[in-house]
Amino acid sequence: MIKKYIHSFIFIFSIIALSACDQTPKSVQAQGKEAPRFEVDPFWPKPLPNHWILGSTIGLAVDSKDHVFIIHRRDSFNEETEIGAASDPKKADCCIPAPNVLEFDPAGNLVNSWGGPGEGYDWPSSNHGISIDHKDNIWIGGNGRGDSHILKFTRNGEFLAQYGQAGAEIDSHSKENFGRVAEVAFDAEANEAFVADGYTNKRIAVLDADTGALKRYWGAYGNAPDDTNLGPFKPGEEPAQQFRNPVHCAEPSRDGMVYVCDRVNNRLQVFKTDGTYVQELFVKPNSLGDGSVWDISFSSDPEQRFIYLADGTNRKIFIIERQSMEILTNFGDGGRNPGQFFAVHNIATDSKGNIYTTETYEGKRVQKFAYMGMAPVTVMDQGTPWPENKK
Secondary structure, three states: OOHHHHHHHHHHHHHHHHHHHHHOOOOOOOOOOEEEEEEEEOOOOOOOOOOEEEEEEEEEEEEOOOOEEEOOOOOOOOOOOOHHOOOOOOOOOOEEEOOEEEEOOOOOOOOEOOOOOOOOOOOOOOOOEEEOOOOOOOOEOOOOOOOEEEEEEEEOOOEEEOOOOOOOOOOOOOOOOOOEEEEEEEOOOEEEEEEEOOOOOOOEEEOOOOOOOEEEEEOHHHOOOOOOOOOOOOOOOOOOOOOOOOOEEEEOOOOEEEEEEEEEOOEEEEEEEOOOOOEEEEEOOOOOOOOOEEEEOOOOOOOOOOEEEEEEEOOEEEEEEOOOEEEEEOOOOOOOOOOOOOOOOOEEOOOOEEEEEEEEOHHHHHHHEEEEEEEEOOOOOEEEEEEOOOO
């Protein structure tokens, strides 16, 4: 009996200790500050034509016209229950996998679609991420077997270039190939592409945005990358000196910083564009499984005052004051209704400050959150951001 009580005490103490290690700030710390406020738009986008449906929606980007591009996986369906119209023999009127890449205008109308295997390039075995550079070209990576390359297209899907060779031997010091790229982002002034490289490699690779030539690369804390398997993440351990897979985003800001999603390590690391380490922020640091830091975007103001961080494991969007790196508040919750999330994977912002998100695994959708202006911070967890006039 005494042993039973001792074990119970140890278990309870361990839970308390883990909770104390969660460095996500409490709402009281941010009170007195303001943060952007959002409401879900449950009618965006408009229904797809042709009985099309989305699979795991694995990439998102907004172009110079505020058109929203998404990419999904056409092989991520349950044939028995989701795509009866595409089965052989045909089982039902609905549904059919949509083309890989879909383009929506600001009103949510589908205006173009394309993607998939073609002549002159190797379509990824598992496409991952879609990015739009400062010339409105489309970049696509892949995190499947043999995806050691990046593809580049025009906005209308015309093939431009392939950087890297599919099926190549890879490591984090490769000069020509990549290790299952998660995402690409761009510094227009420097004409550089920042590659989150990614699901096998453990580095940020910087390329010339015109030629794809590798210019420099680095690992966590600016260290030379090391591909040693670090094993699973364990809460409370010393911060890993290397990235864990996947390195899921690398977003340059207008003032010369690069923000890197070290997803499973639950941290956002900040560097100068030359790879010099600056600081890091831990978000829900006890998160296990797929980790908490999946993707980020910046607010649309010239100073990019805020970071919006997608946490697919805890199913929230965190709003972070970029200058202080303070978490102010968050919105969203787990679920399938509008404004809720199942594995929110990507996030992007348009010129008007609206946020868009995509969801992977069984989430399989894109959502829009309308920017409603600034509001005082009153709580950390806002929950589902349902429109005020619909409550």
